[in-house]
Amino acid sequence: TIQLSDKSVFGNAKITMMFDPKSYELRQWTITDAQGKDTTVMIFNVKEGVSIPPDMFAIDYTANRELNTKTR
Numbered sequence: 001t002i003q004l005s006d007k008s009v010f011g012n013a014k015i016t017m018m019f020d021p022k023s024y025e026l027r028q029w030t031i032t033d034a035q036g037k038d039t040t041v042m043i044f045n046v047k048e049g050v051s052i053p054p055d056m057f058a059i060d061y062t063a064n065r066e067l068n069t070k071t072r
Helices: 061-069
Strands: 002-004 014-019 027-032 038-042
Touching: none
Parallel strands: none
Antiparallel strands: 002 014, 014 027, 027 038
16 A cells, blocks of 8 residues: 655645555555545456447537536
8 A cells, every 4th residue: 555645736635555465456546635535446357458449438528518508
């Protein structure tokens, strides 16, 4: 486990990264924000050599802008 923080950059925020003790592969990280709230990401069931379509993580900024500017 490695914990990093830099008050000059992140304020009171920090990141804690957990690695597999045998392979040293990153398995999990937790971000603690300035308000003390945690967000954790866990990595498991990893498959190597898998093709991912280039548009899988595409963001439609036009649709996003239109959705977020509608009057509610």
